[in-house]
Structure formats: C-alpha cells, structure tokens
Amino acid sequence: MGLFRNLTGIFTVVLILTLFFASSNAIQIKILNNCSYTVWAAANPGGGRQLNQGQTWTLTNVNGAGRIWGRTNCAFDRDGRGKCESGDCDGRLECRSNGRAPNTIAEYALDQSNDNDIVGVSVVEGFNIPVGFSNLTGSCSSRESKCTGDVNGACPMELRDPGGCNNPCTVFNNNQFCCTSRNICEATSYSKIFKDLCPYASTYPSDDDGKSICPTGIDYSVVFCPSSSSKEVARSPPSNPSRDSGVLFKILNNCRYTVWAAASPGGGRQLDSGKTWTINVNPGTSSARIWARTGCSFDGAGRGRCQTGDCGGILECQGYGQAPNTLAEFTLSGFSNLDYIDISVIDGFNVPMELSPMSGGCNRVIQCTADIIEQCPAALRVDDGCNGACAVFKTDQYCCTSGNCGPTNYSKYFKDRCPDAYSYPKDDATSLFTCPSGANYKVVFCP
Incomplete structure (x- = not known):
C-alpha cells in the first residue's frame, strides 16, 4: 500500500507539471471586429460568435490547422439556426464546417516543421470583408498578412455576389481556376485583380505570398477591417x-x-x-x-x-x-x-x-x-x-x-x-x- 501511495503521488506531480506546461504553451487567437457594422465571426475549429463593432472574441488552446472568417448580414433564431449572406456555415451560428464562398479567410497551421507556424490571409475563396492576421506576442520577422483593398468595388461583374466578390473557381468550376489536376498552377487575370488590391494575401491555390512564417509558441490577432497600409490605399480607388x-x-x-x-x-x-x-x-x-x-x-x-x-x-x-x-x-x-x-x-x-x-x-x-x-x-x-x-x-x-x-x-x-x-x-x-x-x-x- 505504501508503494501504491508513493506511485500515486508521483503520478499526481507529473500530471500537474504536464498541465502546467501545456497551459503555458497554449496558443490564443484574439479576433477583433474593427468594422463599422456587425460581423458574425466564425472559426473551424472553434464555432462562431456575433461581434458588434469593437467587440472581441478570443480562441484559447488553439493547435493544429484551421481557419477564421467573418460572416455578413446574418439572422439566427434562439437555437442558433439561420443564414448569412456571405460565409454561411450550413446555417449555424456555431460553425462546424467551413464557410460558403465568397469569404476572406485567415488560415493557420501551428507547430509545423522546424517549430514554425504558418499563418496568412487568403482570397482564394473570394472576398467579403477586409481581414488582417498578425502576431500578438513573440518575435516574428514576417510581415503582416492582410487584404484591405476595395475588392468588392473593383470586382468584375461575372464574379459579383450579393455577399462580396466571388472566386473564379466557384463561378467557372474548371481546372484553370480550381487547380484540380496538378499541384502547381499559375496566376490568372482574375487572381491578378485580387493581387493588385491585396498584395499580402494568397490569391490562387499556388500563391504563397499571403503566408507568414513565425516561431511556434506565440499568440495571434485576426482583425476584421484593419487599418490599410499606404501601399494598399494607393492601389485602391480613392475615397472622396x-x-x-x-x-x-x-x-x-x-x-x-x-x-x-x-x-x-x-x-x-x-x-x-x-x-x-x-x-x-x-x-x-x-x-x-x-x-x-x-x-x-x-x-x-x-x-x-x-x-x-x-x-x-x-x-x-x-x-x-x-x-x-x-x-x-x-x-x-x-x-x-x-x-x-x-x-x-x-x-x-x-x-x-x-x-x-x-x-x-x-x-x-x-x-x-x-x-x-x-x-x-x-x-x-x-x-x-x-x-x-x-x-x-x-x-x-x-x-x-x-x-x-x-x-x-x-x-x-x-x-x-x-x-x-x-x-x-x-x-x-x-x-x-x-x-x-x-x-x-x-x-x-x-x-
């Protein structure tokens, strides 16, 4: 019995130390709605949350790979069932799947090779609202990944959608735009429109410009409607x-x-x-x-x-x-x-x-x-x-x-x-x- 008690004590200490180190290394992603309108934030994995202007939602204990996006013009009942004009995830407030195009996506893959995180913003599935993805803590030499240009305003008519600017793969559904038959594909006239407005975002499946590499172990921030850089403002239609x-x-x-x-x-x-x-x-x-x-x-x-x-x-x-x-x-x-x-x-x-x-x-x-x-x-x-x-x-x-x-x-x-x-x-x-x-x-x- 004495040996059992000693082993139990050792196991308890090991468990406490394991939980301590796990919690100390837990990654958080803070999501902020900086838009002038309500956004229904979504995360897979993670769920979903209504964010009025200025509100935040923090994902804790984040690991592996996933994506975060904003949904617009949503209406949900008390059971969390309804629909959104863009980014809808099977009519649920608490997402269990990816959103419907068009939606601007913040993507992440944590603790990858060489102890690095890969994070970035993608408009491969279209654009609905501006998004920025950056590190909150730690040292990361890569620039912020974001898309803040006026994509909806410059969207070609054939890609226009009530919820934003669609991607050509969803509209035309062929290999040129979907890159289905090979691992490497090239930029197109449509992806170049997105790239001109959002140079720091991925615009087609093989475009890595929107990806940043950071050392594993830091926290991140995803901002809807972040401040535009001077370069992106210059590339966007000027406001009056x-x-x-x-x-x-x-x-x-x-x-x-x-x-x-x-x-x-x-x-x-x-x-x-x-x-x-x-x-x-x-x-x-x-x-x-x-x-x-x-x-x-x-x-x-x-x-x-x-x-x-x-x-x-x-x-x-x-x-x-x-x-x-x-x-x-x-x-x-x-x-x-x-x-x-x-x-x-x-x-x-x-x-x-x-x-x-x-x-x-x-x-x-x-x-x-x-x-x-x-x-x-x-x-x-x-x-x-x-x-x-x-x-x-x-x-x-x-x-x-x-x-x-x-x-x-x-x-x-x-x-x-x-x-x-x-x-x-x-x-x-x-x-x-x-x-x-x-x-x-x-x-x-x-x-």
Whole structure:
C-alpha cells in the first residue's frame, strides 16, 4: 500500500507539471471586429460568435490547422439556426464546417516543421470583408498578412455576389481556376485583380505570398477591417473626402398603399403613402440594395412576415429579401471612383421603382414602372408579384450559376417592359449605370 501511495503521488506531480506546461504553451487567437457594422465571426475549429463593432472574441488552446472568417448580414433564431449572406456555415451560428464562398479567410497551421507556424490571409475563396492576421506576442520577422483593398468595388461583374466578390473557381468550376489536376498552377487575370488590391494575401491555390512564417509558441490577432497600409490605399480607388459623413438615400413611398421599405445595409421601416425614410450609407459600400415589401404584418418586437420581399421575418432587415422584389442596387466609390447603380428585376417584380441621383452633377434616372404583374407569365405568377425565372426553375439557364448565360423568353418579357433594368445576370451593357462619387440618391416606389 505504501508503494501504491508513493506511485500515486508521483503520478499526481507529473500530471500537474504536464498541465502546467501545456497551459503555458497554449496558443490564443484574439479576433477583433474593427468594422463599422456587425460581423458574425466564425472559426473551424472553434464555432462562431456575433461581434458588434469593437467587440472581441478570443480562441484559447488553439493547435493544429484551421481557419477564421467573418460572416455578413446574418439572422439566427434562439437555437442558433439561420443564414448569412456571405460565409454561411450550413446555417449555424456555431460553425462546424467551413464557410460558403465568397469569404476572406485567415488560415493557420501551428507547430509545423522546424517549430514554425504558418499563418496568412487568403482570397482564394473570394472576398467579403477586409481581414488582417498578425502576431500578438513573440518575435516574428514576417510581415503582416492582410487584404484591405476595395475588392468588392473593383470586382468584375461575372464574379459579383450579393455577399462580396466571388472566386473564379466557384463561378467557372474548371481546372484553370480550381487547380484540380496538378499541384502547381499559375496566376490568372482574375487572381491578378485580387493581387493588385491585396498584395499580402494568397490569391490562387499556388500563391504563397499571403503566408507568414513565425516561431511556434506565440499568440495571434485576426482583425476584421484593419487599418490599410499606404501601399494598399494607393492601389485602391480613392475615397472622396467630402463623403466622409456618408451618402444619403431618400426613400419615398409614392404608392397609394403602405409598403415596408427595406435596405441592406440599413434595416427596414414601414412607409405609409407619402412617407419618406432617409438612410446614410458608408462610402465604399458594395453590393447593397433597397426594395419594398408588401402585405406585411409585424408584432411589437418587429417579428412577422411579408407577402413579397420578406427578409427572414423581421422588420429591421439584416439580409436580402425573398423574391419577388424589385431592387435598387448600388456600389459606392467603386472602380475608378465611380458609383455603380441599377434597378434589377432578376429576382422578379413587386413594386414600380425609380432610382436617381439628387446631387453630384449626375442626371441618370432609372425606372421600372410597367404593368408587369398584370401580364406576368403564368409560370412566374405569385400573389402581389411576378417571380424571377431563377427563383421558380432554379436551373443554370436562368440562374447563370456557371457564369455563362444569355437572355431567355422570360427575361425578354421583363426587358421589353423595363429596358433600363437588369433582366438576367449578364444583362450589364444596357442596365448598369455610373455616377461620379459624391452624389446623394433618391429611391421612389410608384414614381
């Protein structure tokens, strides 16, 4: 019995020492949301967390390999089930899998060969928000890995996604962009666009420029919307100092009935006939939209539903609306310091709409005011609206998921009635308009 007690004591000391050294070497990664908007941070492994502006989330006892990313425009219920516009991980708040493209990724592989960590930022799966990855403690001679350029603003039309700028592999799904048949692949015209804006990020599968090597044993920081370096600012479209206070969008309901206006970003508001709602949108905002919802009913907590344009059953929208809905879309201070504006009926039509500048020396007025609902093809008809063909048939012909599509009989129906509006995903030549940065805008329902 005495020997047993001695062995037990020795085992206890060894266990305590093991736990002490393990905890002293445990790696932490501090995640900070420095964006002006809410980000739903995600980590695999690690889970997920909502981070409002300025909030942090620290991952402890990190080891092995993994990734961290930010999700945008999310809505989750009390059980943590819902969806995000970008970076969604199977509809869960607590991620158990990688996110859906496009998403800017902070990657790490700890304690690799020669006692080194390999960390970096990647836009191989596209871009949704700026991200920086750097060391918090210890000595690391490698530069910070980050991507802070205005990728969304400069994104080619064929790569644009409601949540950001997609990667060409997801869009075209071929070996040139996915690098599936060999271990080494080359830069492409698309990866060069990303590289020009984010020189310190990996832009295609064999691009190691975004990787930093640090000695094992130090802690790290992942920052959403980090400060831009002077080099990246010079490579990005310049901002207009006069717009630091934001761009005003005046939304007017000129319909004879109530609509529930929605904006992403921006939220939502009930607008009775003749009422207005003005929102302030940050310069540099991309892939944003404004629309009207009809047939809505909300309780005192802002929960309910709408017959058209519903955004997850909430008054204050945190994501895009459900088809059918007529859309006013915009990207501010985009490529060449221009605002890109359009009206789209790709997701169908519910309310007549006008989008026009109120200032800034631009006089482009875009409208879609035809009687589309009354003459809507039978296959697209729904209560209070006319659906988009993609929402009904969900095929590549109408959704253009492969990136190569043309007009159809259904898109021609919309185009004949609203010639200035997007009628299918590749309808850029006659539907995308620009204004010099510096304008404020007006959106009118039933102009």
